[in-house]
Amino acid sequence: MAAQFRNYDCIVIGAGVHGSFTAYNLAKKNKKTILLEQFVLPHSRGSSHGQTRVIRKAYDRDYYTQMMEECYQLWSQLEKEANVKLYRRTGLLVMGPERGLAYPAIKSTLERNKLPIVTLQREEFSQHIPNVNLSQGHGALVDMTAGVLYADRTLRTVQVRVYWYSRHPKGCHFDLMCTRCRLYRAKSLVIRAGPWANTLLSHTGLQLPLQVLKINVCYWKEKVPGFYNVQNRFPCFIQLESEEAKHDIYGLPSNEYPGLMKICYHSGPETDPDERDRQTDRGDIDILQRYITSCFPGLVPIPAIVESCMYTVTPDSHFVLDHHPTHPNIVIGAGFSGHGFKFGPIVGKLLCELSQGEVPSYDLSPFRIRRFQALSKSAL
Numbered sequence: 001m002a003a004q005f006r007n008y009d010c011i012v013i014g015a016g017v018h019g020s021f022t023a024y025n026l027a028k029k030n031k032k033t034i035l036l037e038q039f040v041l042p043h044s045r046g047s048s049h050g051q052t053r054v055i056r057k058a059y060d061r062d063y064y065t066q067m068m069e070e071c072y073q074l075w076s077q078l079e080k081e082a083n084v085k086l087y088r089r090t091g092l093l094v095m096g097p098e099r100g101l102a103y104p105a106i107k108s109t110l111e112r113n114k115l116p117i118v119t120l121q122r123e124e125f126s127q128h129i130p131n132v133n134l135s136q137g138h139g140a141l142v143d144m145t146a147g148v149l150y151a152d153r154t155l156r157t158v159q160v161r162v163y164w165y166s167r168h169p170k171g172c173h174f175d176l177m178c179t180r181c182r183l184y185r186a187k188s189l190v191i192r193a194g195p196w197a198n199t200l201l202s203h204t205g206l207q208l209p210l211q212v213l214k215i216n217v218c219y220w221k222e223k224v225p226g227f228y229n230v231q232n233r234f235p236c237f238i239q240l241e242s243e244e245a246k247h248d249i250y251g252l253p254s255n256e257y258p259g260l261m262k263i264c265y266h267s268g269p270e271t272d273p274d275e276r277d278r279q280t281d282r283g284d285i286d287i288l289q290r291y292i293t294s295c296f297p298g299l300v301p302i303p304a305i306v307e308s309c310m311y312t313v314t315p316d317s318h319f320v321l322d323h324h325p326t327h328p329n330i331v332i333g334a335g336f337s338g339h340g341f342k343f344g345p346i347v348g349k350l351l352c353e354l355s356q357g358e359v360p361s362y363d364l365s366p367f368r369i370r371r372f373q374a375l376s377k378s379a380l
């Protein structure tokens with residue numbers, strides 16, 4: 001008997017933040033879309049779960065900062081459309097060596113793009129940011145429009161909006177499937193599989209230089225409740241190039257778990273996404289403990305809660321947004337390298353444009369696969 005295919009304009013694989021926003025953009029364009037997910041939703045096995053993420057324009061590259069301009073508008077549009085709060089402005093404290101590489105680069109990107117920042121002099125630092133020790137030789141600035149995104153709520157909202165568009169009389173046809181046993185056919189395919197990107201791409205003869213890292217998401221108890229609370233206007237922070245760590249350290253004010261502040265290391269041990277919980281290396285937690293002891297004296301330097309998440313990182317930490325080199329109707333979004341959540345609305349828009357053969361709204365050359373030519377295992 002001939003196989004029974006269900007036909008779509010576009011198949012999107014992976015219902016994390018990026019697959020969901022891609023399906024949302026396709027649905028808005030009346031495209032018959034199916035979003036395939038391997039797990040029953042919501043789940044906590046990928047990269048998009050958890051309560052919160054940082055949103056910021058503070059980057060060392062103009063292209064990220066400039067994409068975030070539109071992205072903030074898209075976040076706000078979604079909030080209005082769905083009548084839900086997804087963003088809370090807190091500001092982002094950026095600390096790093098004044099004579100280092102990262103801090104001056106971020107500061108000059110923000111200044112060049114004329115964004116609202118406040119530079120804190122050492123003498124006034126503790127008056128504005130109490131209970132934090134600024135390391136010797138480090139500068140501090142605040143990216144004023146940065147804040148917290150509510151991550152789980154975002155996923156729920158975007159997925160519900162996709163259903164809403166599919167029920168609209170003029171709307172598209174949309175399915176969200178958690179299945180392994182049906183056959184689907186479409187003009188284009190968007191692969192948004194997060195840590196499983198290379199597993200899926202192996203069926204297409206392509207392997208990208210991606211590394212999957214387990215991230216220990218640590219929450220630290222305030223010695224005095226409220227010291228670092230969102231309601232007391234404590235900001236998010238990024239510590240660049242600290243003495244304690246090779247990679248950045250970042251945190252969000254206490255909010256989701258009362259009295260606990262989330263502080264994480266921007267790296268972690270390599271893992272197989274299907275074996276994440278077998279990875280028990282805690283070297284990153286040791287680094288965080290040393291940093292917290294020296295810079296956050298108001299926190300107990302032993303994590304009160306440790307949750308798990310995964311990064312999928314590229315060698316240069318920049319995303320992959322491109323067509324498959326040998327199958328142009330396959331579009332790939334991958335390697336979000338631990339900083340992709342905030343870009344969800346714009347990545348969704350760009351992957352939708354690529355899948356429909358449209359000219360993308362931004363120059364995607366920093367995100368092309370061919371930059372890895374020397375590193376990729378397949379002939380690109």
Ligand SMILES: Cc1cc2nc3c(=O)[nH]c(=O)nc-3n(C[C@H](O)[C@H](O)[C@H](O)COP(=O)(O)OP(=O)(O)OC[C@H]3O[C@@H](n4cnc5c(N)ncnc54)[C@H](O)[C@@H]3O)c2cc1C
Nearest residue numbers: 014016017018038046047048054194309336339340341342
């Ligand atoms: C601890 C942590 C903190 C972070 N903090 C920030 C932050 O502050 N700000 C920020 O902007 N970003 C942050 N990020 C990064 C951001 O969360 C990720 O870049 C983003 O969530 C990646 O989403 P995704 O859709 O690419 O991947 P995922 O969320 O992993 O989604 C991929 C989906 O594909 C599904 N899938 C895989 N294979 C298949 C298959 N064969 N069939 C069907 N489904 C499949 C998976 O089950 C999964 O649901 C953080 C990440 C972590 C882990």
Ligand SMILES: O=C(O)[C@@H]1CCCC=N1
Nearest residue numbers: 054056238250266338339
């Ligand atoms: O992307 C973000 O803003 C966060 C904080 C810095 C490191 C990674 N994620």
